[in-house]
Amino acid sequence: MKIVLASDHAGFFLKEKIKDFLISEGFEVIDVGTNSHVSVDYPEYGAKAIEYILQGKAERGILICGTGIGMSIVANRFPGIRAALCHEPFSAKMARRHNNANVLVLGGRLIGDGMAIEIVKTFLTEPFEGGRHERRLNMIEALKPK
Ligand code: RB5
Numbered sequence: 001m002k003i004v005l006a007s008d009h010a011g012f013f014l015k016e017k018i019k020d021f022l023i024s025e026g027f028e029v030i031d032v033g034t035n036s037h038v039s040v041d042y043p044e045y046g047a048k049a050i051e052y053i054l055q056g057k058a059e060r061g062i063l064i065c066g067t068g069i070g071m072s073i074v075a076n077r078f079p080g081i082r083a084a085l086c087h088e089p090f091s092a093k094m095a096r097r098h099n100n101a102n103v104l105v106l107g108g109r110l111i112g113d114g115m116a117i118e119i120v121k122t123f124l125t126e127p128f129e130g131g132r133h134e135r136r137l138n139m140i141e142a143l144k145p146k
Contacts, residue, residue, distance in 0.1 A: 001124070004030040004058035006049035006071075008042035011064025011108035014116055018062060018106075021117050027124075030058055046074035050081055053102060061103040062120065068107035075103050079141060087111055089122040096126035098133045 003022055007015035012034055022029050032048040034040045042065045052058040061083075063071035068085040075083035083103035084095030087110060095101035104123040106116055128134075 001060060002028045002030065002058045003124075004032060004049045004052040004061045005063075006032045006034075006045040006061070007064040007108065008034055008045055008066070008070075009037050009039050010066030011071075011106070012037050014106060014108040014111075014113065015062075015064050017113045018064075018116060018120055021120065042070045043074050046071045050075055050078050050103070054078060054080060059102070060124070062106065062123075063103060064106045064108045066107060066109040068105040068110070072105045075105065082137070082140075084123075086119050086123070088115065089118050092119045092122040093126050096123060097129045100128040100133070100137055 005015055005019055019029055019031055030052055033045055046063050049061045049063055053061050063075060065071045072083050072085045075081050081103055082099055082101045083105050084091065084099060084101040085105040086092040086095060092104065104120065106119065
């Protein structure tokens with residue numbers, strides 16, 4: 001599975017940890033930056049990662065900023081993207097099973113490396129349940145401003 005990673009400066013160190021973990025597990029990783037702790041604007045990096053998913057160049061994304069909130073707002077502006085901000089594995093499990101989340105968002109200033117890796121493992125292994133959840137996701141995709 002190809003996974004695209006992006007962070008801003010506040011998520012940079014956690015992104016590097018997650019990248020090492022994914023590579024050690026045999027995943028193909030595309031890292032679109034940022035590449036240091038120097039301050040950058042998260043919308044630029046989040047949108048870059050989302051493009052890879054929308055163009056079919058990656059199946060899943062992992063985005064990290066300080067709280068995860070900014071990256072979530074960015075990602076969920078794009079139709080077809082279902083981004084879930086998770087602070088623990090149960091949310092990641094339900095985000096996959098019920099929401100078919102294709103993007104995981106983490107808060108680099110909120111969680112430690114160990115918790116982050118457990119969340120990532122869950123996000124990458126739990127299946128989507130389909131059925132009534134599929135119907136609800138279709139309803140979300142069809143929503144338009146009045
Ligand atoms: C950067 O200081 C911070 O605002 C950003 O990482 C993120 O938390 C925004 O939601």
